[in-house]
Amino acid sequence: MQVDTNARTAAKALTDFIKASPTAFQATAAMQTRLTAAGYTRLNEGELWQLQRGKNYVVTRNGSALIAFRLPAGELQGFRIAASHGDNPNFKLKENPEMTGNGGMTRLNVESYGGANLSTWFDRPLSVAGRVIVREQHTLVTRCVDVGRDLVMIPSLAIHMNPKVNHGMACNVQKDMLPVFGLDATLKMADVVAETLKIDAGEIMGQDLYVYNRQAPSIWGASQEFLSSPRLDDLQCAFSSLNGLFAAAPSEHQAAVHCCFDNEEVGSGTKQGAGGTFLKDTLIRIVLGLGGTMEDYYRIVANSLMVSADNAHAAHPNYLEKADPVHRPRLNGGVVIKHSANQKYTTDGVSSALVRMLCEQAGVPYQVFVNRSDMPGGSTLGNISTSQVSLNTADVGIAQLAMHSACETCGVLDTERLTAFLRCHFESGMTAETDGRFRIAEESHDKD
Ligand code: ZN
Secondary structure, three states: OOOOHHHHHHHHHHHHHHHOOOOHHHHHHHHHHHHHHOOOEEEOOOOOOOOOOOOEEEEEEOOOEEEEEEOOOOOOOEEEEEEEEOOOOEEEEEEEEEEEEEOOEEEEEEEEEOOOOHHHHOOOOEEEEEEEEEEEOOEEEEEEEEOOOOOEEOOOOOHHHOOOHHHOOOOOHHHHOOOEEEOOOOOOHHHHHHHHHOOOHHHEEEEEEEEEEOOOOEEEOOOOOEEEEOOHHHHHHHHHHHHHHHHOOOOOOEEEEEEEEOOHHHOOOOOOOOOOOHHHHHHHHHHHHOOOOHHHHHHHHHOOEEEEEOOEEOOOOOOHHHOOOOOOOOOOOOEEEEOOOOOOOOOOHHHHHHHHHHHHHHOOOEEEEOOOOOOOOOOOOHHHHOOOOOOEEEEEEOEEEOOOOOOEEEEOOHHHHHHHHHHHHHHOOOEEEEOOEEEOOOHHHHOO
């Protein structure tokens, strides 16, 4: 297999984004920087929105979720939405995290955030990032922080003292996963954060700080066909969605909407998660802001399509028996369309047909994922989001191995393919005519 320069350039850009995004706060900031540099106007949820047709906007919530949208020059008839998430399983620092006195070493008290594969976090350089709330005279200001150097480590127990470790190991977060911070019992995590931000530690009034994997992403394999990195799930989809938005040609009647939510890994049930009202509030404000009514909102949502983009399981060569006997997604096999009879994935016959049509238009291969019938599988944000904004939705993703490991693996070609598919989705003029009937002609034909 030949991996061309384009794919390698795209993979490099993805890894730059991931390195700059240790938590959802940095991912949101990085996306917002790119969007505003590209001319997107920043909106604040607490202010009046004065929207104009043909213009582009970006809004954030909690500093950890972002929605960017391009308004059509003509009458708004539908939303083309892509949703992903910017958080990933890791460890959150508890308040006053320093634990001193064990063998003279200070450790940090943490709790798990989401469903990490805990054993993969041992024996690798880790750091701390997130946000702190700082008192500056009469204001409280949120500051993103990334310590950005090898800071902590979770050493494993030597095999000599745990001879059965290779038969499987139970990891208890409170016992086994506490990162070692230093030998100086007087040093506080707040001092390190304060030094990073060049502030006084006493000014820090609140914090949301997480331990993250510092390992650099790597392209590898006999033909350099693989990419391994922390946080592929779901920054790879977020990155593809954003690039798809930038690449999409303006639509005459459809608004392209890129959303990246927080807290997918803990069930999405927060104000900044897919279970909150961020998307619904934003879509309503778009319709009303363009002079429409709530009746228009319901009509436009009914004519819309959402793609929930979250990475998918590739069939693992050492554990093929864990995959469905027929549908076994491959790395570099193209966009994965996820199905689930119990609707953990939102894809159904209608949205699947729409996605396959778009893949064909984009010229990208697609493949199917379903769980083995005796395995429950994971969950994602599509079905949670539809409880707030109910519309035709499909779950897609990029095939990857080792999901929720500290380091995950995908194919180098698939970022570009998901980007091409989402570009087509954003610029498509496909519209619903009645329930279950869609016009798939290009928008240019709409004027006839
Ligand atoms: Zn995910």
